[in-house]
Amino acid sequence: MPAADAANAIEVHGLRKTFGDFVAVNSIDFNVGHGEIFGFLGPNGSGKTTTIRMLCGVIAPTDGGARVMGYDVCAESERVRENIGYMSQKFSLFQDLTVDENLKFYAGVYGLSDEKFAERREYILTMADLHGRETEMTGDLSVGWKQRLALGCATIHEPRLIFLDEPTSGVDPMARRQFWELLHDLAASGVTLFVTTHYMDEATHCNRLAFIYRGDIIAEGTPNEVKGALMRDTILQVEVDDGEGALAALEGSPGIGEAYMQGALLHVNIGERTAAEADLPGLLGPLGFDVRSVEPVEPTLEDAFVHLVTSQKGAST
Amino acid sequence: MRRIYAIARKEFIHIVRDPRTMIAVLIMPLLQLFLFSYAVSFDVKDLPTALLDQDHTAISRQYVDALKQSNYFVVKQNLTSASEIDGIFDRNQARVVVVIGPGFGDSVAAGRAGAVQILIDGSEPNSAQLGQAYANGLSQIWGAKTTIAQAEASGFNVAQAGGLTARTRIWYNPEGRSASYLVPGLIVLLITVMTVQQTANTLVSEKEQGTYEQLVVSPIRRIELMIGKVMPWAVMAALNVITVSAIGLLVFQIPFRGSVLLFALASFLFVLCVLGLGLVVSARASSTEVANQLAMMISFLPAFMLSGFVFPLANIPPVLQGLSYLFPARYMTVVSRTVFLKGGGWDVLWPQVAALAVYAVVIITLSSLLYRERS
Numbered sequence: 001m002p003a004a005d006a007a008n009a010i011e012v013h014g015l016r017k018t019f020g021d022f023v024a025v026n027s028i029d030f031n032v033g034h035g036e037i038f039g040f041l042g043p044n045g046s047g048k049t050t051t052i053r054m055l056c057g058v059i060a061p062t063d064g065g066a067r068v069m070g071y072d073v074c075a076e077s078e079r080v081r082e083n084i085g086y087m088s089q090k091f092s093l094f095q096d097l098t099v100d101e102n103l104k105f106y107a108g109v110y111g112l113s114d115e116k117f118a119e120r121r122e123y124i125l126t127m128a129d130l131h132g133r134e135t136e137m138t139g140d141l142s143v144g145w146k147q148r149l150a151l152g153c154a155t156i157h158e159p160r161l162i163f164l165d166e167p168t169s170g171v172d173p174m175a176r177r178q179f180w181e182l183l184h185d186l187a188a189s190g191v192t193l194f195v196t197t198h199y200m201d202e203a204t205h206c207n208r209l210a211f212i213y214r215g216d217i218i219a220e221g222t223p224n225e226v227k228g229a230l231m232r233d234t235i236l237q238v239e240v241d242d243g244e245g246a247l248a249a250l251e252g253s254p255g256i257g258e259a260y261m262q263g264a265l266l267h268v269n270i271g272e273r274t275a276a277e278a279d280l281p282g283l284l285g286p287l288g289f290d291v292r293s294v295e296p297v298e299p300t301l302e303d304a305f306v307h308l309v310t311s312q313k314g315a316s317t
Numbered sequence: 318m319r320r321i322y323a324i325a326r327k328e329f330i331h332i333v334r335d336p337r338t339m340i341a342v343l344i345m346p347l348l349q350l351f352l353f354s355y356a357v358s359f360d361v362k363d364l365p366t367a368l369l370d371q372d373h374t375a376i377s378r379q380y381v382d383a384l385k386q387s388n389y390f391v392v393k394q395n396l397t398s399a400s401e402i403d404g405i406f407d408r409n410q411a412r413v414v415v416v417i418g419p420g421f422g423d424s425v426a427a428g429r430a431g432a433v434q435i436l437i438d439g440s441e442p443n444s445a446q447l448g449q450a451y452a453n454g455l456s457q458i459w460g461a462k463t464t465i466a467q468a469e470a471s472g473f474n475v476a477q478a479g480g481l482t483a484r485t486r487i488w489y490n491p492e493g494r495s496a497s498y499l500v501p502g503l504i505v506l507l508i509t510v511m512t513v514q515q516t517a518n519t520l521v522s523e524k525e526q527g528t529y530e531q532l533v534v535s536p537i538r539r540i541e542l543m544i545g546k547v548m549p550w551a552v553m554a555a556l557n558v559i560t561v562s563a564i565g566l567l568v569f570q571i572p573f574r575g576s577v578l579l580f581a582l583a584s585f586l587f588v589l590c591v592l593g594l595g596l597v598v599s600a601r602a603s604s605t606e607v608a609n610q611l612a613m614m615i616s617f618l619p620a621f622m623l624s625g626f627v628f629p630l631a632n633i634p635p636v637l638q639g640l641s642y643l644f645p646a647r648y649m650t651v652v653s654r655t656v657f658l659k660g661g662g663w664d665v666l667w668p669q670v671a672a673l674a675v676y677a678v679v680i681i682t683l684s685s686l687l688y689r690e691r692s
Binding site for chain 2: 056057058078081082084086088090091092093094095096097101104105106107108109110111153154163
């Protein structure tokens with residue numbers, strides 16, 4: 001039985017992992033409540049996957065510890081693994097096995113009884129919309145189907161906590177939306193989801209977020225709380241003929257916090273000033289740039305993320 | 318048990334579904350068996366021979382007739398003077414030159430030993446050695462009347478060959494048929510190459526697919542994963558031992574003189590050894606390419622060169638001899654040949670069987686340690 005009476009699905013205290021001199025995860029703390037969709041964000045190489053691997057009991061922490069579904073990840077790693085689901089961006093399906101054979105394989109790995117398997121198989125085929133494709137080769141399925149089948153395999157044993165490591169990378173927007181609907185359904189039934197993602201728009205699906213950067217958690221809270229880090233700053237969206245050139249010109253200019261490309265547009269953090277005070281056309285015009293429009297925008301999670309990372313870099317140098 | 322079964326079942330599906338694996342497992346061994354046994358025959362027959370008869374007597378012609386009837390020598394040309402011998406090997410016109418000196422007939426007629434000189438092209442040692450033995454034997458049979466002065470060409474050292482004692486007799490394989498000593502050795506080679514290669518790949522390919530990542534977060538234990546993964550290959554190896562042996566017995570008519578039980582037990586231990594070798598590679602290799610190359614290095618080369626399969630172990634340099642003890646093929650080749658051809662039992666083969674048992678325990682332990690460490 002999962003120790004469901006544990007106060008939180010995940011409790012992390014002082015979790016640390018070093019590889020030689022390299023600190024991958026630097027003594028982090030956080031909790032994830034039951035039924036939450038918890039977003040774990042950060043650039044590549046920031047320690048996301050290392051953290052997940054420790055929480056799944058695959059690698060041992062250098063220091064500190066964590067309890068997952070009430071079990072200690074070091075001392076009771078096998079119990080941890082029985083009680084979690086895990087899905088990565090690679091989908092972990094056997095391409096040369098049929099849909100049914102994949103399901104049957106994972107049912108065997110988790111030791112499901114025949115009756116239980118029949119019930120779960122039916123549920124997953126419905127959930128993933130794979131009825132009628134049971135005998136198709138997994139390799140021939142579209143990415144969206146593979147993704148849902150992978151989720152089905154990862155949850156065949158009905159875990160109450162699922163780790164999803166960038167489950168939507170490389171998937172088209174439509175399939176991503178459908179996938180998030182499935183995740184919301186799971187969360188509604190009380191399952192806790194621990195999700196890492198690159199997509200900032202996906203982060204808004206989460207109840208709570210943590211930003212990890214170079215092994216440290218640099219922000220934590222609801223999406224609004226995280227954006228609140230920028231509450232007093234103004235973000236300007238600038239349309240200019242030569243975005244890259246303007247970006248280079250703005251970086252290092254006095255009073256400019258961060259500037260970066262957001263699609264074809266520039267996002268510029270001008271701190272606690274108004275658009276008129278910053279006068280970007282007056283700054284860029286004489287340098288030969290044609291500024292077509294400037295308008296203040298509501299800070300997005302991406303703005304917050306860039307701000308956090310930039311200020312972190314500033315602090316460390 | 319359930320988990321092991323799930324893994325093994327999945328592995329079987331992989332094998333059956335991949336045509337390349339199926340060919341490698343089922344067709345390749347048979348192909349190699351026929352290749353080695355027919356094309357790469359070490360039998361020496363119809364050696365092209367040049368003849369210089371300087372005697373021209375009835376007795377010398379009798380000797381030449383006996384030579385021709387032996388099947389081992391085919392007289393391609395008759396030389397008229399000794400100067401023609403020079404360069405005859407270089408031009409590959411003959412491998413053997415038989416010189417009957419003047420006075421041969423007189424000597425024999427007078428009850429003294431007649432002298433015949435036989436020159437052999439040593440650039441291909443195998444046929445040279447056999448040709449030499451045949452010529453020697455032939456003269457023995459023809460009568461003690463003949464002594465043979467033998468000379469070497471192209472670096473073949475007669476003194477080292479040691480096959481020239483007066484009474485050469487070949488036991489166990491009297492016809493000197495290649496198949497009889499090839500097939501028992503070939504079984505060992507084939508099992509080694511297939512099993513090491515395939516097991517070396519099994520875990521690495523799973524890592525490349527990303528499915529390994531999924532399995533390590535499941536409750537499955539490393540040891541269960543390992544057993545499940547090698548089980549199908551153990552079965553395949555057993556099938557191969559049986560089919561190759563059966564073809565050897567039925568098609569190539571090789572004998573099986575020893576104990577089936579002993580052979581089965583030794584084969585079982587041997588398969589464990591090569592599975593272990595494959596697993597060690599799998600646990601260490603970073604990609605399927607590396608795995609394949611490593612597997613080739615520790616399977617094919619030792620099983621081919623250091624097992625006694627083609628080169629007698631006593632004749633290879635001491636360093637390589639020492640190295641050969643590190644690979645299981647050398648023990649199994651002895652067992653296989655002894656059981657098939659000599660009918661030797663426990664009393665003679667226990668050291669080899671014991672070596673295989675120890676080897677199996679050590680290598681399986683090592684590979685499971687490597688697996689655990691991998692986390």
